[in-house]
Amino acid sequence: MDVFDKIKMTGLNMPFETAEDIQCSRQSPDCAVDLDVLRSIFPVTQARLPNGQIIPLLKTMQTSVCEKDCYYCCFRTGRDTPRTSLSPDELASAVDRLTRAGLAKGLFLSSGMAGGGVRTQDRLIATAEILRQKYHYQEYIHLKIMPGAEKDQVLRAMQLADRVSINLEGPNEISLRRLAPHKSFFSELLGPLKMIEDIRQTESPHLAWNRRWPSSCTQFVIGAVGESDADLLHTTVKLKQRFHITRAYYSKFSPVIHTPFENLPPASSWRQHRLYQAFFLLRDYHFNYEELAFDSGGNLNLEKDPKLVWAECHLHETPVEVNTADYTQLLKVPGIGSISAKKILLARTYGIIRDVHTLQKMGIITARASKFILINGHRPPYQPVLL
Numbered sequence: 001m002d003v004f005d006k007i008k009m010t011g012l013n014m015p016f017e018t019a020e021d022i023q024c025s026r027q028s029p030d031c032a033v034d035l036d037v038l039r040s041i042f043p044v045t046q047a048r049l050p051n052g053q054i055i056p057l058l059k060t061m062q063t064s065v066c067e068k069d070c071y072y073c074c075f076r077t078g079r080d081t082p083r084t085s086l087s088p089d090e091l092a093s094a095v096d097r098l099t100r101a102g103l104a105k106g107l108f109l110s111s112g113m114a115g116g117g118v119r120t121q122d123r124l125i126a127t128a129e130i131l132r133q134k135y136h137y138q139e140y141i142h143l144k145i146m147p148g149a150e151k152d153q154v155l156r157a158m159q160l161a162d163r164v165s166i167n168l169e170g171p172n173e174i175s176l177r178r179l180a181p182h183k184s185f186f187s188e189l190l191g192p193l194k195m196i197e198d199i200r201q202t203e204s205p206h207l208a209w210n211r212r213w214p215s216s217c218t219q220f221v222i223g224a225v226g227e228s229d230a231d232l233l234h235t236t237v238k239l240k241q242r243f244h245i246t247r248a249y250y251s252k253f254s255p256v257i258h259t260p261f262e263n264l265p266p267a268s269s270w271r272q273h274r275l276y277q278a279f280f281l282l283r284d285y286h287f288n289y290e291e292l293a294f295d296s297g298g299n300l301n302l303e304k305d306p307k308l309v310w311a312e313c314h315l316h317e318t319p320v321e322v323n324t325a326d327y328t329q330l331l332k333v334p335g336i337g338s339i340s341a342k343k344i345l346l347a348r349t350y351g352i353i354r355d356v357h358t359l360q361k362m363g364i365i366t367a368r369a370s371k372f373i374l375i376n377g378h379r380p381p382y383q384p385v386l387l
């Protein structure tokens with residue numbers, strides 16, 4: 001098996017690693033080849049980077065050998081599945097060749113656990129070091145931090161990567177125990193997340209490859225063990241406040257044969273979608289956790305966008321006047337995003353906004369917004385829409 005076969009074998013089996021993926025099949029503007037064709041050859045996904053750039057990202061693993069027994073995972077120990085490993089040298093060389101051929105413009109590197117978290121982390125770091133130092137790799141690297149990694153390893157990973165991440169899997173210790181009984185929520189997973197933040201606060205990034213500390217994120221597996229949306233979002237908020245993660249990924253559970261969860265139903269795509277909508281309200285739309293509406297089971301309404309649910313409770317009787325509302329108030333109106341809210345503020349410096357057509361020209365989805373706004377003291381006409 002050559003190195004590219006190994007990359008394909010590991011990378012095409014990473015269904016739970018959703019970091020940076022975007023749900024879109026169109027060709028990347030930065031990629032000279034059709035990604036659908038490429039994907040059939042290599043595990044390249046279309047990815048949106050933290051800076052908004054869209055690139056073909058190579059997703060692969062250092063090894064698919066794993067000594068852990070996470071109940072949902074195709075790589076869990078003892079499961080009969082083909083496995084392979086790549087040395088740091090061969091993986092770095094292959095990434096360099098794929099990059100120079102224009103087939104990938106970034107690397108997402110994870111690994112099964114082989115020989116403990118510390119040894120596994122050493123191999124991931126070695127691959128990134130060879131790429132940066134020997135091949136002068138200038139592209140994006142997202143490096144996984146392994147459960148149980150030590151602080152000097154976390155520091156070195158942060159000096160080499162553009163993003164680092166630790167998969168919490170569950171929102172709390174109880175959920176994690178049901179998903180991955182031999183991982184420790186606090187010491188092995190939250191511990192390294194805390195190290196990342198400590199390093200940001202105490203160390204200078206002057207030895208980092210681009211003299212900046214990388215962003216950090218985490219991932220949860222949703223829908224296998226009964227965790228609620230409230231649990232997931234509450235933990236997300238705490239991680240954001242304490243450890244400044246920039247992103248949480250909610251990876252929907254899908255059963256894998258010959259695992260303890262093989263007979264469980266797959267998680268709902270709508271649930272995943274609503275979680276992401278709620279996450280963006282918390283991160284980008286100035287919403288508080290307490291403003292999200294959950295049902296008695298702690299879950300979001302699957303039928304409606306959580307922003308619409310909030311607006312129907314809070315804005316229906318007290319609509320927002322677009323000529324006087326501040327940025328935060330505008331952001332809370334369904335149909336108004338950050339760009340259109342800024343356009344409204346700018347337009348107001350030139351005069352009063354008097355009609356719905358002016359808002360439409362700014363990109364506001366008035367079919368959604370009209371029910372919750374006043375324009376110069378008047379409610380605009382609106383027709384109920386299916387949302």
Ligand code: SF4
Nearest residue numbers: 066068070073076112
């Ligand atoms: S640690 Fe768990 S999730 Fe990661 S590869 Fe091993 S079994 Fe899969």
